Amino acid sequence: VDLSVTWLGRTMPGCLYNASGVWCREEDELEAVRASAAAALISKSATLAPREGNPEPRYHRTALGSINSMGLPNRGFAYYLDYARRYDYACGKPLFLSLSGMTLEDNLTMLRTLAAAGLPAIPEINLSCPNVPGKPQLGYDFVATTEALNAFDQAWPGRYGVKLPPYFDQAHFAAMAEILNRHPRLAFVTCINSIGNGLVVDIDSEAVAIKPKDGLGGLGGDYVLPTALANVREFYRLLPGKDIVGCGGVRSGREAFMHILAGARAVQVGTCLYHEGPAAFARIAAELAELMQAKGYRKLDDFRGRLRTL
Numbered sequence: 083v084d085l086s087v088t089w090l091g092r093t094m095p096g097c098l099y100n101a102s103g104v105w106c107r108e109e110d111e112l113e114a115v116r117a118s119a120a121a122a123l124i125s126k127s128a129t130l131a132p133r134e135g136n137p138e139p140r141y142h143r144t145a146l147g148s149i150n151s152m153g154l155p156n157r158g159f160a161y162y163l164d165y166a167r168r169y170d171y172a173c174g175k176p177l178f179l180s181l182s183g184m185t186l187e188d189n190l191t192m193l194r195t196l197a198a199a200g201l202p203a204i205p206e207i208n209l210s211c212p213n214v215p216g217k218p219q220l221g222y223d224f225v226a227t228t229e230a231l232n233a234f235d236q237a238w239p240g241r242y243g244v245k246l247p248p249y250f251d252q253a254h255f256a257a258m259a260e261i262l263n264r265h266p267r268l269a270f271v272t273c274i275n276s277i278g279n280g281l282v283v284d285i286d287s288e289a290v291a292i293k294p295k296d297g298l299g300g301l302g303g304d305y306v307l308p309t310a311l312a313n314v315r316e317f318y319r320l321l322p323g324k325d326i327v328g329c330g331g332v333r334s335g336r337e338a339f340m341h342i343l344a345g346a347r348a349v350q351v352g353t354c355l356y357h358e359g360p361a362a363f364a365r366i367a368a369e370l371a372e373l374m375q376a377k378g379y380r381k382l383d384d385f386r387g388r389l390r391t392l
C-alpha cells in the first residue's frame with residue numbers, strides 16, 4: 083500500500099502531518115514531528131513579533147474534542163524563518179510556515195521577507211487571523227479576503243496556501259470559491275480551522291473551561307469532523323485545479339480515509355496529536371494502510387475524491 087502524495091511539485095512519503103498550532107510552536111516540537119512518521123510539518127501561525135498569547139487555562143480537552151483560545155502564542159516570524167533556513171529540505175518532508183499577521187501589512191512583511199530568503203518553505207496564510215476589531219475574522223469578510231489575496235499575490239511570487247475557517251452556508255462556499263479561483267498561485271486551501279466561539283461548561287464547578295473570552299473558544303476533535311468533511315468536499319468540487327488539505331476530527335485511519343474520499347490531497351491532525359503526540363502519525367498511517375488493504379486500494383489516487391452520493 084502506497085500512502086505517498088505528489089503535490090506542489092514534490093512527493094511526500096505519506097499523507098499525514100500536523101495542524102498548525104499543535105506540536106509546532108517550539109523548535110524541539112517541530113523536530114519531533116519531523117522525526118516522526120509525519121510526512122510534512124507546519125509551524126505555529128507566526129506573527130511579526132513574538133506573543134505570549136492569552137492567560138491560562140486557554141486549552142481544554144473534553145470527551146468529544148477540544149476548545150482553545152490560545153491567542154496566537156508564538157516565537158515570532160524570525161524564529162520560524164531561522165528554522166526554515168536551517169531545515170534539511172532533502173529529507174523529503176515539505177516544511178510549511180503558517181502566517182497569521184495581526185494586520186495585512188504584517189502578513190505582507192512576512193511574505194516579502196520569506197520571498198527574499200529564497201527557501202523551499204511554503205506559506206500557509208491563516209485567514210482566521212484577526213481583522214479590524216468589530217469586524218468578523220478575515221475568512222468571514224469577503225471584501226477583506228479579496229483585498230488580502232490580491233496583496234499576497236503581489237508580495238509572494240510562488241505558490242501558497244490559505245487556512246480557511248469552516249463555512250456553513252452554500253452561498254458562503256460559492257462566494258469564497260469565486261474569490262479563491264481568481265488566484266492561480268493559490269495552490270491549496272486547508273479546511274478547516276477550529277469551529278469558532280464554542281462554549282464548554284463544567285456542571286460541577288458551574289463554570290466555563292477556559293479563561294479567555296469568558297470561555298469562548300475554537301472547537302476541534304470529534305465535534306468538527308462532519309463540518310470539516312463538508313468543507314473539504316465542497317471546496318474540492320468548487321476549486322478545480324487546487325488542492326484541498328483536510329483538517330478536523332482525524333484521530334484514526336478511518337477519518338483520514340473519509341477526508342481523502344471527500345477529496346483531500348493530504349490530511350492534518352490537530353487535537354489527537356495534542357494528546358497522543360507524534361506517535362499518532364505512525365498509528366493513523368498504519369490504520370489507513372490496513373483499511374486500504376481491506377478495500378483493495380493500492381494508492382490514495384484509487385479513492386481520492388470518489389465519495390459516492392446516493
Ligand SMILES: CC(C)(C)CCc1c(C(=O)O)[nH]c(=O)[nH]c1=O
Pocket residue numbers: 103127150151152153154155182208210211212275276300
Ligand atoms: C484565533 C486566532 C488567535 C485569531 C488565530 C490563531 C488560532 C488559534 C489561537 O492561537 O488561539 N487557535 C485556533 O484554533 N485557530 C487559530 O487560527
